Amino acid sequence: MFHASDITEAAPSAAKLLATCEPLPRPTSSDYETVRRAVEFISTDFRSQPSLAAIAEAVNLSPAELEALFRRWAGLTPKAFLQAVTIDKARELLASGASLLDAAFDVGLSGPSRLHDLFVRHEAMSPGFYKAKGEGIDLAYGFTDSPFGRALVIATDRGLAGVGFSEGGAAGDAAALDDMRRRWPRARFREDQTAIEPFAQRAFDPAEWMRDRPLRVVLIGTDFEIRVWETLLSIPVGSATTYSRVAETIGAPKAARAVGAAVGRNPVSFVVPCHRVVGKSGALTGYHWGLSRKRAMLGWEAGVLARG
DNA sequence: CAGCATCCGTACA
DNA sequence: TGTACGGATGCTG
Structure with a gap:
């Protein structure tokens, strides 16, 4: 509609x-x-x-x-x-978000409601890379403060590849890093605060969300996952949609559960807004980094x- | 609100 | 290619 x-x-x-x-x-x-x-x-x-x-x-x-x-x-x-x-409030967000999502796809690729796209530009990594589980790529990582706690930021030379969260302390940091390592087990991780700093500064500060200086994001995942994550990028700031709605949007109307799983595997938390997907009832059903x-x-x- | 029918994508053999 | 698995769903009572 x-x-x-x-x-x-x-x-x-x-x-x-x-x-x-x-x-x-x-x-x-x-x-x-x-x-x-x-x-x-x-x-x-x-x-x-x-x-x-x-x-x-x-x-x-x-x-x-x-x-x-x-x-x-x-x-x-x-x-x-x-x-x-x-x-x-979540229900309210849901009500507006759902129709906005419809509108974006009715209008075409640059619908006026695609607010998030204005400051995030993404590219997908080749399926071959995904299959190799990260073989041959360097991932720089580092930690930073965010409004949602201590964040783990991961970057390639092509752009932001991951955002996760630590519960704090050495153990929390290690757990967050492990979580990311499991996604790309063959990649080479190196701590590099300088490399991730630009992303760390911009990801969480609305004043830095500017259309003429889009944040570069690389999506590393399966075909299906990338289709789901791209859909997330079309949900405007401050609104929400549902798992089944995302499923319809990518042309797999019965795949709501698979969508849920794919949303849960989103490696670039917050920047790819997986938090804007909720259950059909408006309930916040789950979140990889804590409800x-x-x-x-x-x-x-x-x-x-x-x-x- | 608890149970369950259904069903997709993934991993692994 | 086949199959087992499980889940951030969504209904139903």
């Missing part, structure tokens, strides 16, 4: 988003950690609708301090974030839009 009104409503908010995102003061590492814990707490306990005081207590700050810090980080209050993270992260990402994106 195509609704012209969906596009005309979406386009201004996109322009607004791009025009009004001013660079944020770069938060310190410990600020990230505090906000991450607050996000975690809210995401986990949103059903009980905790008060500001309760959230502040959980992260050992006064309510005023938390509010200021949170607002600086996400541009909205903890209370507003809490609201954004509820299932109702609370998925909630946080959807809430964070709602906040990014609200700030404009």
